[in-house]
Amino acid sequence: MAPVGVQVIFHGDKETGLSEVSSIEEVAKANGAGPRWYQLYWPQDNDITQSLLKRAKENGYKTLVVPFAKGEEDRTGFEDPVFREKFQHQSGKTPEEDIQGASKAWVGEVFSGAAHTWEDIKLLREGWDGPIVLKGIQHPDDARLAVEYGVDGIVVSNHGGRQLDGAVGSLEMLPEIVDAVxxxxxxxxxxGVRTGVDVIKALSLGAKAVIVGRPAIYGLSIAGKQSAKQVLQGILADLDNSMGLAGIKNIHGCNRSVLRKVQYGGDVKSSN
Ligand SMILES: Cc1cc2nc3c(=O)[nH]c(=O)nc-3n(C[C@H](O)[C@H](O)[C@H](O)COP(=O)(O)O)c2cc1C
Structure with missing residues (x-):
């Protein structure tokens, strides 16, 4: 399942069905013995970054995901002790006493528009000993830089085309990136993974796994976590069925030999 921020806007069950915003600790508790990945909205302030990483580590998150995108509004910083302390020091108020001011300060931290650099990955390494995954890679050169900077994994993703109009489709870029790294x-x-055949295509072009975002959220919007789960189960069942119909016996059978690229007469392509 893809990282999707602020799920409370879709259904009261949201990430955990607990308090208004599900914190690092609440998600960990709800996840029990399950494996967990932590997605970092990367603050400008390194003390706050290290505090978030520490909390994630202490709560059993093993993989760090760093998105290359603008995020959704959130208030996850309000629970962070280092953010709270710094905000209180500057404003003389707690985040709860000045929600507007604290929201502004948090947005300034994580969505200020100031870019982190490849060199900054080293700062993340200081506070994280598990795998680091960069999400939003769309160019082989960036994929090569990810290797150079010791990153363990990448997600080839255009964030569902919601961030940059005209961005090339991720599936178009996948083979080139797989060939590079x-x-x-x-x-x-x-x-854009919606069906079993979509999964087959991505795996066959070299992805080790696929991630699903909006379909599960559409399910969540209809009837909460139970229907989100049903959507994911439906995609898995469709994968099983589609592999059978295509004569693919197991996941290793998903490789480029099962695919053909067909250009139809009416296909029109554009790119910004
Ligand atoms: C409402 C919404 C919120 C999202 N929030 C995040 C986020 O916080 N971090 C992130 O890396 N991607 C975020 N994404 C992007 C998804 O993780 C995913 O990359 C994208 O939706 C493409 O997958 P899909 O076509 O299966 O939805 C969000 C997407 C949606 C629709």
Whole structure:
């Protein structure tokens, strides 16, 4: 399942069905013995970054996902002790006493528009000993830089085409990126996976796994976590069925030999 921020806007069950915003700790508790990945909205302030990483580590998150995108509004910083302390020091108020001011301060931290650099990955390494995955890679050169900076995995993703109008489809870029770095780090894929055949295509082009975003959220919107789960189960069942129909016996059978690229007469392509 893809990282999708602020799920409370879709259904009261949201990430955990607990309080208004599900914190690092609440999600961990709800996840029990399950494996967990932590997605970092990367603050400008390194103390706050390290505090978030520490909380994630202490709560059993093993993989760090760093998105290359603008995020949705959130208030996850309000629970962070280092953010709270710094905000209180500057404003003389707690985040709860000045929600507007604290929201502004948090947005300034994580969505200020100031870019982090490849060198900054080293700062993340200081506070994280598990795998680091960069999400939103769309160019082989960036994939090569990810290898150079010691990243363990990438998600080839255009964030579902919601961030940059005219961005090339992720599936178009997947084979080129797999050819560039597929033997050096783990390549995952998202953006547009809706059916079993979509999964087969991405795996066959070299992704090690696919991630699903909006379909599960559409399910969540209808009847909460139970229907989100049903959507994911439906995609898995469709994968099983489609592999059977295509004569693919197992996941290893998903490789480029099962695919053909067909250009139809009426196909029109554009790129910004
Ligand atoms: C409402 C919404 C919120 C999202 N929030 C995040 C986020 O916080 N971090 C992130 O990396 N991607 C975020 N995404 C992007 C998804 O993780 C995913 O890359 C994208 O939706 C493409 O997958 P899909 O076509 O299966 O939806 C969000 C997507 C949606 C629709």
């Amino acid at each position: 597929g033997d050096k780090l783990t390549v995952l894929f998202d953006s």
